[in-house]
Amino acid sequence: MTQPEQPILAQTRALLASDPDRFASSVFARLFAMRPSLRELFPAEMGTLRASFVDVIDHVLDAIGAPDGHGELVDFLAQLGRDHRKFGVVSEHYWLIYDALMSEFQFAFGNRWTPEVEETVGQAMLLTTGVMRGAAESAEGPPRWHARVVQKFRITRERAVIRLIADGPHPPYAAGQYLETQIPQWPRTWRNFSPAIPSNPQGELEFHVRAVPGGRVSGSIVRDTAVGDVWTFAQRHGTMHIDPARPALLIAGGTGLAPLRALLIDHARFGEPAPVHLFYGTQNPGELYELGVLAQLAGANPWLRVTAVTENTEDPWWLTGGTDPRGWGLEVRYGRVGEVAATYADWRGRQVLLSGPAPMVFHTALRLRAAGVNPDAIQHDPLN
Numbered sequence: 001m002t003q004p005e006q007p008i009l010a011q012t013r014a015l016l017a018s019d020p021d022r023f024a025s026s027v028f029a030r031l032f033a034m035r036p037s038l039r040e041l042f043p044a045e046m047g048t049l050r051a052s053f054v055d056v057i058d059h060v061l062d063a064i065g066a067p068d069g070h071g072e073l074v075d076f077l078a079q080l081g082r083d084h085r086k087f088g089v090v091s092e093h094y095w096l097i098y099d100a101l102m103s104e105f106q107f108a109f110g111n112r113w114t115p116e117v118e119e120t121v122g123q124a125m126l127l128t129t130g131v132m133r134g135a136a137e138s139a140e141g142p143p144r145w146h147a148r149v150v151q152k153f154r155i156t157r158e159r160a161v162i163r164l165i166a167d168g169p170h171p172p173y174a175a176g177q178y179l180e181t182q183i184p185q186w187p188r189t190w191r192n193f194s195p196a197i198p199s200n201p202q203g204e205l206e207f208h209v210r211a212v213p214g215g216r217v218s219g220s221i222v223r224d225t226a227v228g229d230v231w232t233f234a235q236r237h238g239t240m241h242i243d244p245a246r247p248a249l250l251i252a253g254g255t256g257l258a259p260l261r262a263l264l265i266d267h268a269r270f271g272e273p274a275p276v277h278l279f280y281g282t283q284n285p286g287e288l289y290e291l292g293v294l295a296q297l298a299g300a301n302p303w304l305r306v307t308a309v310t311e312n313t314e315d316p317w318w319l320t321g322g323t324d325p326r327g328w329g330l331e332v333r334y335g336r337v338g339e340v341a342a343t344y345a346d347w348r349g350r351q352v353l354l355s356g357p358a359p360m361v362f363h364t365a366l367r368l369r370a371a372g373v374n375p376d377a378i379q380h381d382p383l384n
């Protein structure tokens, strides 16, 4: 975009910001009026989706006016286009959404809708829908694939392990990545879950799920998921990885262990990788559900060292069936996992991977940076 278009883009963003939810509601109303069957593709409750929709449009209007960063914008839109395949969005729908957007912008601008405004806004919306459509058309693999639950067990009141086997084609994912997931109890609602084992030719999958407070999908998985349920998967995301040539520090909180566990199992393929130290923390000793597996992994792989960390030294009365972590022959420390790990040794020079509840990841990253760890050496999934 050239300089004269900047004020128009700024004006468009201001218009959007004046009542974002009304703008998004009107665009969707126009879309569903043009093609009523499209309503079926969207969840019943669209508040979150409307907010994300406006965020995307605003981001495009902002980035398109910036002198650089267009490459990043195109990558962002392309990913969005690939992600939308799972909703059943096909090429012709992008023309409908373009029309709905342009009609609503024309309405919102009123008598300020000049040919220059139409040209600038039109170019931005064409870029958005065009890049998304192109990326979706050229994406490889099925937009969705399925797997059947073959085993489920509760680890604690709020956590469960779910094992599945793919029905048919199952695109591979890299260890440490997470998958867009839909469960039959919540159709058209997608959440991200990290497999706890690497991708394999048999299509076996394992997830460790915590019913997060207020989480409808995670709560339903822990409570309602049963053998025979068919889950749907779409895109894989995430870039967490371990470079086998460099020593690593891994810090996991609760079921956040899942992607790091997949990475460790995958890592064991290398002959003699550099040392890895895993800190695995929970609030109570009886919640350290994976110590048996980790003790086995550490026993078979001399490069791996595991420290179990719990905030409380004793289990509360309601936590029954947990085992004493000291029984596994692993080192046990007490405190918050990030705090214990950060003060344990000098980690400068290590690659660091964090996974767990967002506040834990955030605070652990801060703590490590304060201890001199290079921020660029710290990896984690997006916090939201």
Ligand SMILES: NC(=O)C1=CN([C@@H]2O[C@H](COP(=O)(O)OP(=O)(O)OC[C@H]3O[C@@H](n4cnc5c(N)ncnc54)[C@H](O)[C@@H]3O)[C@@H](O)[C@H]2O)C=CC1
Binding pocket: 159, 178, 194, 210, 212, 252, 253, 254, 255, 256, 257, 258, 259, 281, 282, 283, 309, 310, 311, 335, 336, 337, 338, 354, 355, 356, 357, 358, 359, 360, 361, 363, 364, 381
């Ligand atoms: N890819 C990822 O990043 C994944 C993230 N998760 C998330 O991990 C979480 C696991 O939950 P739970 O098993 O209940 O773990 P949890 O809530 O019991 O926490 C485990 C550890 O985090 C520490 N911690 C908790 N809150 C903290 C805070 N505010 N500041 C510093 N440290 C804190 C605790 O001391 C403990 O060591 C879920 O929210 C889940 O969504 C789960 C799987 C993958």
